Amino acid sequence: MECPNCGAYNPEDRTQCWKCDDLLPIKKEEPKKANEPGRMGMLTWVVLIVLGAIYLFNQCAGQTLPQPTSMQAPPAPVVRPLI
Ligand SMILES: [Zn+2]
Structure with missing residues (x-):
């Protein structure tokens, strides 16, 4: 200038x-131009965190699903006659 x-x-x-x-x-x-990329960076970080949380949640749900099915098949109850 x-x-x-x-x-x-x-x-x-x-x-x-x-x-x-x-x-x-x-x-x-x-x-002003420098602030706009910062906001976009925050949005991308939020999206990445949400996607990561959903991915981890699906992985945890897939791992915990077989456990209830095995728990729903308990051994046959032993009924002891009362004398
Ligand atoms: Zn001058």
Whole structure:
């Protein structure tokens, strides 16, 4: 950008003119663009966590399903006659 005070060219990342030491206007467009990917990153993380939880839940359910079936087949009850 050009210095508004003396008109000298300054790199975009500079905040002060190298020629007259006058403060350069700061552009606030880049921080806004940097925030959007951060939100998208959060959404992708949430989706990944939910998908991972569902995957783990299905795995646990598949492993715990055979256990009730085996428990539903108890040995025949032994009925002892009362004398
Ligand atoms: Zn200047």
